[in-house]
Amino acid sequence: xxxxxxxxxxxxxxxxxxxxxxxxxxxxxxxxxxxxxxxxxxxxxxxxxxxxxxxxxxxxxxxxxxxxxxxxxxxxxxxxxxxxxxxxxxxxxxxxxxxxxxxxxxxxxxxxxxxxxxxxxxxxxxxxxxxxxxxxxxxxxxxxxxxxxxxxxxxxxxxxxxxxxxxxxxxxxxxxxxxxxxxxxxxxxxxxxxxxxxxxxxxxxxxxxxxxxxxxxxxxxxxxxxxxxxxxxxxxxxxxxxxxxxxxxxxxxxxxxxxxxxxxxxxxxxxxxxxxxxxxxxxxxxxxxxxxxxxxxxxx
Numbered sequence: 001x002x003x004x005x006x007x008x009x010x011x012x013x014x015x016x017x018x019x020x021x022x023x024x025x026x027x028x029x030x031x032x033x034x035x036x037x038x039x040x041x042x043x044x045x046x047x048x049x050x051x052x053x054x055x056x057x058x059x060x061x062x063x064x065x066x067x068x069x070x071x072x073x074x075x076x077x078x079x080x081x082x083x084x085x086x087x088x089x090x091x092x093x094x095x096x097x098x099x100x101x102x103x104x105x106x107x108x109x110x111x112x113x114x115x116x117x118x119x120x121x122x123x124x125x126x127x128x129x130x131x132x133x134x135x136x137x138x139x140x141x142x143x144x145x146x147x148x149x150x151x152x153x154x155x156x157x158x159x160x161x162x163x164x165x166x167x168x169x170x171x172x173x174x175x176x177x178x179x180x181x182x183x184x185x186x187x188x189x190x191x192x193x194x195x196x197x198x199x200x201x202x203x204x205x206x207x208x209x210x211x212x213x214x215x216x217x218x219x220x221x222x223x224x225x226x227x228x229x230x231x232x233x234x235x236x237x238x239x240x241x242x243x244x245x246x247x248x249x250x251x252x253x254x255x256x257x258x259x260x261x262x263x264x265x266x267x268x269x270x271x272x273x274x275x276x277x278x279x280x281x282x283x284x285x286x287x288x289x290x291x292x293x294x295x296x297x298x299x300x
Contacts, residue, residue, distance in 0.1 A: 018050055019168055021039055021043040021047045021050070022040045022043035022046060023037040023040065024038055024039070026043075029091050030088075030089070030090055030091065031086050031088065031090065031091060033087045035088060133234030133235075134232065134234075135228065135231060135232055136229065136231045136232075141228075141236075142266065145272050146272065146275060148228075148272075149263055149267075149272035149275040149279065150275055150279040151233065151236055151238070152228065152259060152276055152279070153275070153278070153280035154238075154279050155238045156223075156280055157279075157281055157284075159221060159222075159241065160220040161220075162221045164220070164221035164249055167249050169248025169249060170248070171218045171248070172218065172222060172224060172247075172248040172250035172254075173216045173250050173254070177209070177213050177296075180205075180206050180210060181206050181210075183299050184299075184300050185205045185298045185300065186202065186299075187201070189261060189298035190202060190294070190298045192265065192270070193257060193260045193261050193270070193294050193297075195270050195273065196260050196270075196290065197257070197294035200291075200294070200298075202298070205298065208292070208295060215286075215289050216289060216293070217289075218249040218251065219249070219251070220249070220251075221247065221249060222247060222249070222250035222255045223247055223258075224245070224246025224247045224248065224254070225243055225244075225246050225258060226258045228262045228266045229262075229266075230242050230243045251289060253286065253289040253290045253292070253294075254293040254296060256280065256290060256293070257290060257294040259276055260273045260277075260294075261297060
């Protein structure tokens with residue numbers, strides 16, 4: 001099951017999503033974005049295999065739109081970012097030139113993430129999928145902060161132990177690092193988690209990250225926005241995650257940093273952060289990587 005759906009549906013049901021097969025621009029170093037490249041021979045073969053698989057699913061009435069006799073709707077309103085003047089040029093050119101990647105609302109990744117989440121929720125509704133439970137900020141859970149912080153840490157560890165060797169999103173850290181120097185840092189965010197990453201200045205954060213960026217890894221499946229509102233619990237048992245559009249392979253400490261901030265924000269005190277880290281497992285936590293990821297999490 002693809003990454004995003006795996007996180008939201010928690011294997012309750014399968015929804016078929018298809019990733020674009022290999023195009024020529026994937027192999028010749030050119031920018032794709034809003035262009036129309038032909039498929040490579042491998043891409044054509046991949047498309048044929050997808051066709052065979054989908055045909056089997058439809059025949060067996062497992063493909064939800066056909067099962068419910070719903071006619072597919074095709075739209076160009078959900079599409080990837082327009083990379084502006086980089087479209088039609090090489091990746092090398094884009095890397096060497098200063099590009100304002102998100103100049104209009106049409107290009108904002110936050111908008112695209114919201115649209116992705118909306119489409120996923122629509123499919124879940126069509127399929128009758130329901131993740132039972134309440135998010136981590138419900139009164140039931142907030143009223144027991146010690147237990148909540150432990151479950152919060154244990155649930156994150158479960159996510160990070162998922163075998164993500166087939167995850168198509170291989171590097172979530174580079175886009176964050178690319179924002180450094182162009183995006184301001186929130187000093188209040190840094191202050192909220194200073195007990196765990198040490199005191200930090202928003203003015204100096206960019207330089208510190210650039211010096212230590214080599215410490216970061218893309219070695220576990222991360223949520224990307226790990227906070228109490230984005231975890232669903234059913235009678236204290238993990239039922240699922242929501243808002244996972246920023247997920248992919250990344251550094252575990254990025255999720256840990258967001259978890260620490262969320263506990264402080266939602267519980268109005270940093271005192272439960274240590275319990276959270278203990279529940280996650282201190283042996284897997286590197287203080288230097290946690291600091292760098294804490295700084296990255298403070299990007300506006």
